[in-house]
Amino acid sequence: MSTKTLADFDFETGEVLLLDKPLTWTSFDVVRKVKSALRIGKIGHAGTLDPLATGLLILCTGKKTKEIDLIQAQEKEYTGTFRLGETTPSFDLETAVDLVRPYAHLTDEEVTAATPQFTGLIQQTPPIFSAVKIDGKRAYELARTGQEAEIKPKTVDIKIFELTRIALPEVDFRVVCSKGTYIRSLARDFGTALGCGAHLTRLVRTRIGEYRVEDAFSLEAIEALRPPRPEGDRPARPERPRTAPNRAGLQYFAALQADALAAKEHQAHEAGETPAAAPENPPE
Template sequence: MNTYEQGQVLLINKPLHWTSFDVVRKIRNSIGIKKVGHAGTLDPLATGLLIICTGKFTKKINEYMAREKEYSGSFTLGATTPTYDLESEPGNFKSIENLSYEEIKNTNQKFTGEILQIPPAHSAIKLEGKRVYQLARKGAEVKLEPRKILIKEFEVGEIRLPTVDFRIVCSTGTYIRSLANDFGEALGCGAYLSSLCRTRIGEFKLEDALSIEELANSN
């Protein structure tokens, strides 16, 4: 039994446009075993830390998924999208010329601490046995119940309108896309997630992660 079958935790920097399963499939081919899984999905348009478990360590996936997450990225104000990110086209354009920097900076306070969040209709959550994004793509009305999440830290960084940079530390189950949409709603102008990078999961940090190429070259 090789070390991958015995169990390893691999920290991978997921590239832009790759699905989390694309990474799993690539690593399966690279290390030559089938028992490989990831501990927490990153959307195709997100980059950053993906924890990959191999062999016997796939039993630890739920444990790693439950850990605190940290993200950095940007919202774009003045429009919304059906998916709350750039997987779909922006629309519902509204003026942001009357927004003050102070108003934008202070809006994070409405989303700090324990809050209720409605997940996006375009997500992998199951409703009546089907993924809700499949229902949403068919034009069906999707109603999801709010979920309790914890936003431990929410920093508004540089503001270069219409773009607002952020850093967020949150509990598992938090949808940053929903947070972007809710942030824009609170400002009255709409917003969508325009970039996202996961920088930490529990004690695991992005700076310690390998690229797909680096992992392939190490085998």
């Protein structure tokens, strides 16, 4: 955590604020929440994180919004997990598994040997479930309505792609890469190279340039700094609950979470215990 406290920031004049994005929140969800909580007039984020990714999201306020392009152009670092032997249309947990292939024949040496081909300047095709624009529409809008669209490959620079744990079918990794690199696409391409398919099951952005997730604030810390509403101002509208996975189009992830909760409840019932309450969805 940064030694600088939130009370030290002058958001209206301009600040660069590091946030640790929660799971299932879109980057826009976070911007809107911080804007509302701190009553900031001008705010934006420097680099989108997918709903199923967590970690460093950089917000710029006031005059610092002019630095957004410079910040998001910097080198990125990620850690996460691929699951071998299964593919999904979105290359992550947003959509259900559509193909299962054997992976048990692979050795650790064979898995590791597939990594060098994905370093340096490579051609990468973004996922159809992405914000890439096709004829004026976001690719994910077409994908979620079942429409097919062609996305052209682009050149990205992956400086480091290393495996930090191999426990098949799971493989943990660390990636250092350029702006515009899709780790979900790397999961797909890595699985294709191994002949068994793969998809991304966990992703954390740990760094953008010199900015690190260790120095980021949580949304709870932001909420704690919410200023009191001025006397006579209109009352705050009551917060209404929403299901974040559904809002983000994460039906498969929501189903996985429901299955996991049901399994815990069953185990607790068999053991005569009371299961812990499910975590609440992030507020509107």
